[in-house]
Amino acid sequence: MTSNPPPRRRCTDPLAATLSAGLIGALIIDGRLLQELLIITVVVTLFLLAYVITVPTDQPFRRLQALLHLVLNQNIGPDGLPAPWHQPDLPVHRSLYRNRALIDASARTGWHAVHRTMVIVDVQGFCAPDRTLPHQLGTREGLYAALVEALAAAGVPWDACYHEDRGDGVLVLVPPEYPKAPLVEVLPKALARAVRSRNDISHDAAQTRLRLTLHAGEVAFDTYGVTSTQLTTAFRLLEAAPLKEALTSSPGVVAMIVSRVVFDDVIRHSPVLAGATFRPVEVEVKEVRDTAWIALPDHPYTVDPTVLERRP
Structure with a gap:
């Protein structure tokens, strides 16, 4: 007498099944999703590095921390300014950061x-x-x-x-x-x-x-x-x-x-x-x-x- 193979277990969790299928599909389709994620990661990293390097301050990591806080809280206006100061028709608000930069630069002169x-x-x-x-x-x-x-x-x-x-x-x-x-x-x-x-x-x-x-x-x-x-x-x-x-x-x-x-x-x-x-x-x-x-x-x-x- 030949024994029948044990029945295959099915995944009963629909959420896990969906995630698994999505992950497998993403990996199969020529790695395009991974490529896009890699490109986005590189672009964001270069932007943050450029910001830290070019902003005249002796505390770049504090400035980076503030920028990340604004980005994570989605508090950026369409012109790249924090939303409370977003008013492109008047340069007064845009120069608030200019004031801070001038003070930071002056700190280097003692x-x-x-x-x-x-x-x-x-x-x-x-x-x-x-x-x-x-x-x-x-x-x-x-x-x-x-x-x-x-x-x-x-x-x-x-x-x-x-x-x-x-x-x-x-x-x-x-x-x-x-x-x-x-x-x-x-x-x-x-x-x-x-x-x-x-x-x-x-x-x-x-x-x-x-x-x-x-x-x-x-x-x-x-x-x-x-x-x-x-x-x-x-x-x-x-x-x-x-x-x-x-x-x-x-x-x-x-x-x-x-x-x-x-x-x-x-x-x-x-x-x-x-x-x-x-x-x-x-x-x-x-x-x-x-x-x-x-x-x-x-x-x-x-x-x-x-x-x-x-x-x-």
């Missing part, structure tokens, strides 16, 4: 100070009772758009600059490779034009008038931002009483104050600006006691050659 041209703007009456939160948000949007436009008119890309938001104003540090002359000859008038254009389509409570400070000097970067005596001086100029009075009494939308160094080194030698339309004032704000110069870009003072020979 926190030595570097020369920068300082551009600071502040909105007059930002917290006025009739300027509600929606009006404030609209004012800020218009402020950034006008500032980006004015810097571009002066030949300075927004992304090339370090900047800090001040709530009702903005600090911009322009690198030394960009000359100061266009920042005093072109930027103020371009800023005034941009503000006026925005005001023409804005609610009365969102109208914008600006105080503008231009100064130059050494600035130190650290892990928290920027600081220096010259930077503090620039902010003191912005708060000078004569500047506030000049804007209040002017029919224009911008009042500008420049430091003594900017006036003596740039404005006095400018073939474009009339230094005689500036007015010298004495600035006394906290510890700062110095001479500065005020001008009204969109409603200039009358020409007075005698001001170039006298000091307050």
Whole structure:
């Protein structure tokens, strides 16, 4: 008598059967799936290596960890930026990483100070009772758009600059490779034009008038931002009483104050600006006691050659 062979056992788990069939099929079809997976792995690896190598930071593995966190959480916008900052129409958001890169690069110099041209703007009456939160948000949007436009008119890309938001104003540090002359000859008038254009389509409570400070000097970067005596001086100029009075009494939308160094080194030698339309004032704000110069870009003072020979 011949014995019958034992019956074959069937896989009763449909999920296991499906996975097994899929794996066998993938391995059989000329290894195309494995090839595609290998290509994807190589591309992703090269991208991560390129990112770590090219980003100016002394902590590449922390930057890689942050990038992986964003990717794994699918928090990347279509332009490669984290979703909260994805707004391709305005370069302000894209330069947030530029600020971080500038600070990281400065760390390699041992926190030595570097020369920068300082551009600071502040909105007059930002917290006025009739300027509600929606009006404030609209004012800020218009402020950034006008500032980006004015810097571009002066030949300075927004992304090339370090900047800090001040709530009702903005600090911009322009690198030394960009000359100061266009920042005093072109930027103020371009800023005034941009503000006026925005005001023409804005609610009365969102109208914008600006105080503008231009100064130059050494600035130190650290892990928290920027600081220096010259930077503090620039902010003191912005708060000078004569500047506030000049804007209040002017029919224009911008009042500008420049430091003594900017006036003596740039404005006095400018073939474009009339230094005689500036007015010298004495600035006394906290510890700062110095001479500065005020001008009204969109409603200039009358020409007075005698001001170039006298000091307050």
